[in-house]
Amino acid sequence: MKIKWAEKVLAFFRDFTLTIIVMIVTTISGALFRYMGFTESNIVMIYILGVVVAARYTNAYQWGIMASVLGVAMFNYFFTEPYFTFSAHSREYPITFTTMLTVALITSALTAKIKQEAKDSKEKERYAEQLYKVNQRLLMARNFEEIKTVIAVSLADLLGKSVVLYTVNIDNRLESPLVYQVGEQHAVSRFINSDETVCANYAVETQKKVISEKSKLCYIPIIGKEKVLGVAAIEYLIIEEMTKELKNLMDATVVQAALVLEREEIMIKQKNSEITVQSERLKNNMLRAISHDIRTPLTGIVGSASTLLNHPGRVNAAKKHALLTGIYEDAMWLIHSVENILNITRIDDGRLTIHKTMELAEEIIESVMIQINKRTYVQTIKINIEETMLFVPMDANLIVHVLYNLVDNALKYTPANATIMINAFKEETNCVFEVSDNGVGIAEKDLPYIFDKFYRASLGNIEQRSGMGLGLAICQSIIDVHGGQIKAYNSPNGGAVFRFTLPIEEGEVYGK
Amino acid sequence: MESKSLILVVEDDRPIRNFICVSLETEGYHYIETHTGKSAISLIASHNPDVVILDLGLPDIDGLEVIKKVRDWFRAKIIVVSARGQEREKVEALDAGADDFLTKPFSIGELMARIRVALRHVESSRSTDGTSAQEFKVGGLEIDYVKRRVYVDCQEVHLTPIEYNILTLMSQNAGKVLTHNFILKKIWGSFSENDTKSLRVFMASIRRKLEKEPAQPRYILTEVGVGYRLAEE
Numbered sequence: 154m155k156i157k158w159a160e161k162v163l164a165f166f167r168d169f170t171l172t173i174i175v176m177i178v179t180t181i182s183g184a185l186f187r188y189m190g191f192t193e194s195n196i197v198m199i200y201i202l203g204v205v206v207a208a209r210y211t212n213a214y215q216w217g218i219m220a221s222v223l224g225v226a227m228f229n230y231f232f233t234e235p236y237f238t239f240s241a242h243s244r245e246y247p248i249t250f251t252t253m254l255t256v257a258l259i260t261s262a263l264t265a266k267i268k269q270e271a272k273d274s275k276e277k278e279r280y281a282e283q284l285y286k287v288n289q290r291l292l293m294a295r296n297f298e299e300i301k302t303v304i305a306v307s308l309a310d311l312l313g314k315s316v317v318l319y320t321v322n323i324d325n326r327l328e329s330p331l332v333y334q335v336g337e338q339h340a341v342s343r344f345i346n347s348d349e350t351v352c353a354n355y356a357v358e359t360q361k362k363v364i365s366e367k368s369k370l371c372y373i374p375i376i377g378k379e380k381v382l383g384v385a386a387i388e389y390l391i392i393e394e395m396t397k398e399l400k401n402l403m404d405a406t407v408v409q410a411a412l413v414l415e416r417e418e419i420m421i422k423q424k425n426s427e428i429t430v431q432s433e434r435l436k437n438n439m440l441r442a443i444s445h446d447i448r449t450p451l452t453g454i455v456g457s458a459s460t461l462l463n464h465p466g467r468v469n470a471a472k473k474h475a476l477l478t479g480i481y482e483d484a485m486w487l488i489h490s491v492e493n494i495l496n497i498t499r500i501d502d503g504r505l506t507i508h509k510t511m512e513l514a515e516e517i518i519e520s521v522m523i524q525i526n527k528r529t530y531v532q533t534i535k536i537n538i539e540e541t542m543l544f545v546p547m548d549a550n551l552i553v554h555v556l557y558n559l560v561d562n563a564l565k566y567t568p569a570n571a572t573i574m575i576n577a578f579k580e581e582t583n584c585v586f587e588v589s590d591n592g593v594g595i596a597e598k599d600l601p602y603i604f605d606k607f608y609r610a611s612l613g614n615i616e617q618r619s620g621m622g623l624g625l626a627i628c629q630s631i632i633d634v635h636g637g638q639i640k641a642y643n644s645p646n647g648g649a650v651f652r653f654t655l656p657i658e659e660g661e662v663y664g665k
Numbered sequence: 666m667e668s669k670s671l672i673l674v675v676e677d678d679r680p681i682r683n684f685i686c687v688s689l690e691t692e693g694y695h696y697i698e699t700h701t702g703k704s705a706i707s708l709i710a711s712h713n714p715d716v717v718i719l720d721l722g723l724p725d726i727d728g729l730e731v732i733k734k735v736r737d738w739f740r741a742k743i744i745v746v747s748a749r750g751q752e753r754e755k756v757e758a759l760d761a762g763a764d765d766f767l768t769k770p771f772s773i774g775e776l777m778a779r780i781r782v783a784l785r786h787v788e789s790s791r792s793t794d795g796t797s798a799q800e801f802k803v804g805g806l807e808i809d810y811v812k813r814r815v816y817v818d819c820q821e822v823h824l825t826p827i828e829y830n831i832l833t834l835m836s837q838n839a840g841k842v843l844t845h846n847f848i849l850k851k852i853w854g855s856f857s858e859n860d861t862k863s864l865r866v867f868m869a870s871i872r873r874k875l876e877k878e879p880a881q882p883r884y885i886l887t888e889v890g891v892g893y894r895l896a897e898e
Binding site: 488510511512513515516517518519520522523526527536538541542544549550553575 | 865
């Protein structure tokens with residue numbers, strides 16, 4: 154306030170001096186005209202010019218009036234008989250003075266008005282430009298957080314005041330606000346506390362401006378088509394004191410903010426529904442595939458069991474054993490498949506929260522081998538762990554699942570005399586796990602699709618039932634949430650290689 | 666064996682209960698069965714079984730509750746049965762006093778092996794009565810508690826004091842899963858989450874000294890996410 158007052162005084166002196174100087178210069182020019190023998194009317198004209206100049210270059214219309222009065226007075230004093238007095242002899246002078254004063258007043262008023270209009274239009278242009286800028290920045294904002302920041306910064310820039318911006322989420326609740334302070338920095342608790350939340354909520358409910366006595370924030374609701382989208386709280390904002398243009402500009406910014414927030418909310422809703430549709434479709438596909446694949450082993454189990462139940466005496470020991478083995482194997486296959494299905498639904502739901510702990514690579518491989526060794530296989534498995542203490546952050550059970558799937562695949566797709574290698578080693582900041590074999594490798598046409606859901610390799614041991622084509626898709630999802638990479642390729646020496654990496658450095662990607 | 670061992674089966678799924686009971690019968694054990702946690706507690710109190718096979722997911726009260734309620738006065742062995750993916754529950758149950766666990770789906774062979782381990786522990790705790798054994802032997806692994814020496818296939822293995830303490834602790838609980846927290850508490854007295862890493866380093870080092878092929882160990886078995894077990898057979 155002090156500064157403003159000083160500014161006013163300064164402007165007053167500037168305008169005052171300017172007016173006096175202009176009038177003195179005019180009088181000297183008048184004297185020059187008189188000396189050169191010009192008529193009085195020219196001197197009148199030069200005074201009117203002086204008034205116009207004074208009105209043009211001073212900041213308030215009073216100075217034009219003062220210049221007019223001063224001009225007439227000086228003309229009277231210096232240039233009418235008797236000279237250097239305020240009296241005039243000729244009867245024409247009163248008319249001359251009146252006309253001169255009227256013309257001077259009108260001209261100065263007009264000049265002042267033109268100037269004001271120019272100033273107004275300049276201001277309007279500035280506002281329009283600002284609004285355009287705000288608009289531009291809002292359009293550039295790529296996500297919700299950016300939009301929030303742009304709104305808060307724009308309002309703060311526009312008004313030169315601190316802004317606290319609340320947004321309303323999809324569940325119609327206020328989210329924790331964004332504080333953007335201008336000038337003197339306060340503790341955030343001044344703007345965010347239970348009292349202020351009450352004010353913000355009140356503004357949302359009533360859709361009206363609310364002023365907080367404590368923090369001096371003025372809460373302005375950002376109203377969209379259907380609901381209140383947020384609240385912009387501005388410090389020390391007194392709407393009655395604002396110029397009409399500034400208020401319009403502020404309102405326009407708030408409207409812009411509402412539009413953009415609304416757009417963003419619609420987009421999020423749309424995205425969510427798209428995701429729902431997609432996962433719905435996937436679920437249907439999966440159900441179809443699963444019900445088909447499950448029916449086969451179930452038929453086997455039911456058939457074998459009913460044979461054993463209905464003909465207890467007639468089935469010989471060897472046949473009985475074969476039937477029971479069939480039941481056992483089918484059931485084991487179902488167990489493994491159900492495990493895969495469970496994992497993939499957890500991953501696709503986005504519900505899979507991975508719990509990372511530091512694990513030793515050799516312990517992980519050991520657990521996989523315990524599971525693998527429970528079944529019968531004819532191939533040779535070799536394990537090679539390069540480093541003694543290879544600690545890797547991971548969700549142990551999920552990685553065991555991945556490795557089990559890879560080894561299981563290798564056993565499924567390689568001939569009896571094959572050797573399967575499990576390697577673990579460190580490479581830069583990653584731990585690499587590799588499952589390779591010296592079998593026939595992966596068919597070129599299968600390679601690009603091998604990690605797709607429900608894709609099955611065209612070649613396999615015909616004797617064995619193949620999986621549901623989910624195993625590798627799950628492996629990929631699991632490695633993805635760990636922030637690693639998985640790939641499959643054919644080794645130049647023949648045979649397939651499945652390789653995945655896990656970052657050893659903590660903190661890169663955490664469970665989504 | 667004059668007095669047959671008594672086993673209590675607590676499982677709410679009838680087919681699973683059936684096959685467990687049938688297998689127990691064919692192996693010559695006595696058994697009693699129930700499908701609720703509350704009746705399990707009263708059966709434990711009235712019959713004092715040697716081994717309890719306890720499913721964690723029961724219709725009335727959680728299996729974990731049953732363990733907490735009976736552990737103070739019930740000395741016999743509790744084998745917990747849980748579904749895959751319930752690692753945390755498993756660890757909780759073990760820390761609450763369960764002796765072993767089985768993950769569904771399990772085979773009868775596994776179940777019987779665990780029951781044998783449990784019964785052997787019941788017997789040895791009855792017979793020795795405080796006087797501790799002088800040595801431990803499984804496969805080629807030998808521990809001489811008196812001289813504090815360890816042999817593998819008659820070759821002496823040099824362990825650091827902490828490594829020896831860990832191995833002794835495991836051998837005294839051979840066949841049983843020891844959780845990370847349990848081992849840390851017993852060896853170092855206290856523990857924090859970060860210490861499990863140093864425990865693993867010790868385990869890996871012991872393993873390197875005892876095992877021919879550390880990734881396919883013969884003696885020290887890892888239970889991922891839970892702890893370690895020393896093989897007993």
